Amino acid sequence: MPSVAHRGGGRGRRTMNEINMVPFIDVMLVLLIIFMVTAPLITPSLIDLPSVGKAAKQPDQIIQVVVNKDESLQLKVGERPQSMPLKEIAPAVLRAQAGKPAGTTAVVISADRNVKYESVVKVMDALQRAGVQRVGLSVQLAK
Numbered sequence: 001m002p003s004v005a006h007r008g009g010g011r012g013r014r015t016m017n018e019i020n021m022v023p024f025i026d027v028m029l030v031l032l033i034i035f036m037v038t039a040p041l042i043t044p045s046l047i048d049l050p051s052v053g054k055a056a057k058q059p060d061q062i063i064q065v066v067v068n069k070d071e072s073l074q075l076k077v078g079e080r081p082q083s084m085p086l087k088e089i090a091p092a093v094l095r096a097q098a099g100k101p102a103g104t105t106a107v108v109i110s111a112d113r114n115v116k117y118e119s120v121v122k123v124m125d126a127l128q129r130a131g132v133q134r135v136g137l138s139v140q141l142a143k
Contacts, residue, residue: 059106067111071119090130110138
């Protein structure tokens, strides 16, 4: 049987070591054009913030709930502050408002600047769930 000669000079199939960048560039250019066309159409949303006004009539009595730096609570009725937990604040405020005409007693929540917002909201929520009228926040005006 005659031997079959192999051709040594033929090249086999080699893997490509290069990444074809043309499709990637095409996709990026299309995305760039889409973003350039849609960017002017997107308008930033405007937030209509409420304005602060003065009450027509000042309340006769102010009950102050103070949230300290360590998130402990104090209730000030008049000049005497009393420390108490959150679950006792709402009943104490309702007792202080008892017997007074509606709307004549305001409840003001004062909190330290470094207190978590969540703590203030918990106090406000507890007061509103108990049916306390005229709950507000104490703020310091910027200088």
